[in-house]
Amino acid sequence: MIVPGSIRVWRSFCRYIVLAIALWPVTALADGAAVDLQQVLSQHCSDCHSNDVQEGSIRLDDFAKLDSARKESLLNRIEEQVFLGQMPPRDAGDFSVEQQRDLLSLIKGTFARLGTTSLFREKIKSPGYGNYIDHERLFSGEVKAKAFSPARLWRTSPYVFDSVKSEFGADPKHLRQPYIVDDKQGIRDYASLLFADSAVVDVLVTNAGKSANRLMQRETIYRNIAEAKQPPDNTKLNEAIARHFRRAVYREPTTDELTRYVALFRNSAEDSGRVEALRVVLMAVMLHHEAVYRIEVGLGPKDEHGRRILSPTELAFAVAYSLTDKPPDRTLLRATKEGKLRTSSDVRSQVERLLSDETIHKPRILRFFQEFFGYIHAHKVFKDAKRSGGFAYYGENYPEMYERDADFFVMKILDNDTDIFHQLLTSDKYYILRRQTFRNTLYDFYQKNKDELDAGKLSEAKTLELLDRLDLRSWDELNRKYNLHNFNKGFNGSVRAIKQIVKECRQWKNTEEEDKLLHAMQPLYKKYPMVYDLADDEQDFLLPQPYKRPNRAGMLTHPAWLIAHSLNDTTDPIRRGKWIQERLLAGTVPDLPITVDATIPEDHSKTLRERLVVTEQQECWRCHVKMNPLGLTFEIYDDFGRYRTEESLDRLPKKSGKAPTEPVDATGVLTGTGDDTIDGEVTDALDLIDRLASSDRVRQSIIRHAFRYFMGRNEMLTDSQTLIAADKAYQNSNGSFNAVIVSLLTSDSFLYRRSVAPE
């Protein structure tokens, strides 16, 4: 393996910077900050970035001659390199933490005087850059600062909209989703990134119009206003407006708000009549800014550290939206009114209540793992069906169903709430749950209870037995756990529903043979188990499951994860390595420079690993050393997620009807756990995962991501105590994720707000 020295890396960066400085405009020389910055750069960078030596085609001795666009671009680049501690390189001489801080401060000042903002500072607010905050410092305990989140507005989540839209008056089928979030990998719902802009407002206005139209048709209170002979008095209007306001904004309107809505009504009615006026008022209520943004500015008292605790109402929403997609339930609202939601301990009792109440649906917990692992993107990676030998997209979309299998895998582990991260990374107990599994299981249940069911009876004990076998607490859970056909979604466990499924089994399989009825799949599902390394005839997946699979360990070897992290026709060692580096090792990989043509050369006679040798050139390896040695260990699986020992060179001419193959080399190197007993060479992904699963760094990295998810932002150094507490809570609870949630949602980072100046 080639590991180029950091001197070479520094030189290449230097080349880039020196060139840039040469173009700095003369006008900038008059700028004090630029001159100060120039002095520091000349002092620390001129060895490699001057007129004589231009490492990376960059010079920093002539900074002032750059035009403003290139100056700004270079400043962003310098800031990122210095922020990450990549430059100056460690072997280029002493550059203390204080010097780094001063240089960053100078760069910030230069941006300010140029009248522009740092794109890098903006960028690091994004989820993909959370790890830019130094991991060791976060968990060292040296930072004692009091934690807080910035006072903020947080745009309504698309999931909340979906879950509450039926309350708005219109037929929910006709209301469109206004709150689109980028469909990217990773945690996405960040308060600082989501805006209600024109695209959102277009949809909101349409939705508001539809709701208003239907409310005026269906609800007497509005119909009366529109149709009565006499104009409504203020009392009636107030009542009607408040009713819709409660529904859309979740609070009573203030007197001032009511006055303004009434004035809007009177004014519009005069010109266009009461029907149109009422419509406009109902729309205006639905477009209220609090129905679009959740306000979290900290309306509680200020403490001695300049922070304000969230008010009881703010807390009620913050807690509810952390775990559910619905506004606060009655108990939370009652606590708010009774003054029992003011302290961390009050919040703890509410969070613990919500977590322990199995009747309350808490989709946000599973969604964290979906977004963290990213397996829910499998269906977006198109695979050629012919190449796979039967991968189906038509009718049934296999990757989408593998995603549901992975959901089930996560849910089962969460149910036990013990040793969660280790289980998720190592368990070989998988669930294979395409629709036929559900139907066959019901057929089996019918056969075992035939007499009773044919007599139209089903005892409570038998119902419980069936629920238990399907791993359901109640029938309400059915469609959360199983991805059923629309016509099976109404299944309710009744005798009639069971017999309907039995009838379907017989009709669709077109057989009376009991063995086939019990175990066979429809042709549509025949190839479904192949990604679990099972042949077509190994298809007995009756519930209850799981199925232990050899050569597998946890989520990173689950077909859904492997497909989601693959390309159309190959595996994807680079992005898989990046995923591990960033999600499990809390590491960073700089963005791909725009000048780099990141194409893997086509050579049909070589394995992918051999073709990736191109990334070992010195200018590439600086970043690829962080990814390739991790990602290549997953070469024991093909891009469909099937285990393999040979890599097929399927674009070479076939010999004896088969494509030539090469043995898989899945060796790699694990570095960065901070634990010498774990770091080192690994034989393959299974070896890698085994080591990762016992790493403190990996546990802490997952907790950092959980923090981001529940706080809706990247961590700051001031969140250090929050993260340490969450980590301890996990360890002290024998690996309970609920303990992590309670710890995070009762932390100062969650409870307190402080206004921060804009960057």
Add this chain to the structure above:
Amino acid sequence: MQHTRRHALKSLSMGTGSFLLTPFLTQVQLQAAGNASALPKRFVFVVKSSGIVPEGVTPEPFAGEEARNESLADVPLPKSMAALEPFKDQLSIVQGLSGKMCRGGHSSWFGAMGVYMTGGEHDRGAILRATADAELAKLNPAPFNHVGLAVRGPALSKSFGGVLYPGITATAANKELPFQGSPDLAFEQLFGSAISASGQGQKRFRTQKDLLDFMVDDIRKVNEAIPSAEKNKLDAYLNAFEELQVRHSRLTDMRDRIKTNAPAFDDKFKSDIEEVRQEAHFDLASAALIAGLTNCVTLRLDNLSTVYSDLGLAKHNHGIGHNESSRSQEECRNIIRKHHCGLLADMAGKLKAVPEGDGTMLDNTMIIFFSDSANKHHGDCFEWPYVVLGGCGGKLNIPGRYIRYPKYGDSGCRTIGNWWTTLLNAFGNPIEHYGNEDLVLKQNDSSYRGPLNDLIT
């Protein structure tokens, strides 16, 4: 990127909102100066269901599979296309382009104009990107940037009327364009600012201003109490309403032109008869283009539940596609095509009657007629026929031509990705390649990225 009020206002004047601030007068001046290249380019995407069978739109002398690029001038069109004979110098028939990167079957959904595989039998699937029609709409802004009109909803649904989501057009990732399914409502929405059948439209237009003024005033007041770092979020919200205010004002200014060009409102706009509803939607689309209300219309012409009973067909499109009709599928298709070509010819005639620059409005228009299920009732996407009407703004050298590309897998074969890239490049979007590549062609080193350069002038 930081969303500041400054930034939002900048984008209002430079980006998507720029049309709002450009006086209509500018367009008139350009027209008077004969500056044809600066005149708006218009697009109408007419999307039918159940496929366009290539043989049905191939002039008899050009039958066969070999690649060719020939003049249509001296060649009779198929009988079912006779209505288009008067427009033959601005008619193009483009065949042989494959779309195997899309889902086949009853509909390719967003893939038809987005060039990727998505959806299932009843499921429209993921929306990965803005579809090509929406991308072209962005290049040619107008008060209504992109008008969606639909006679029917998704491929197999029975829905019609009201707002429909047929699953063919997306304005961005995860954002579907809403289509108006009721001609009378579309009439109010498009022309209601100036003329209204019921009187409701103008009233609604006036109260819309009340709403926008109220929202702007309300948000401004609240904004003062918001922490400074978060002001940009409410600014974005405020800007959105201010943009709508500007559009409202622009429509008010255009009142006379809208009034002059609005179609006469009659029973057609309230009819339940499929063929009449189609005619009404075509009328609306033509009038909206001529009035300058939009430069881009996507018209969902029918779906698999549509029954052309006025044409004497008893079976719905689905039944016809499955050969359940007492007549042959070919016969049914010819009857329907004749009707569709009549609608297309009517629209072309209206646009041709409007002088613009040195020519007519049709010169600067591209009406693209195709199907979301490619070449068959269960499209296999080996070939995706397009029938194009209009001068294409002089950007493409296809008017008056019959063009057929080499068949799938043969040397020189091309895909619908190349087709949509061609349109985008020709009209101002420099994208290197639009849509997904065909992986099978790619594996065989037969995939070509980029536009069909031979079609661009």
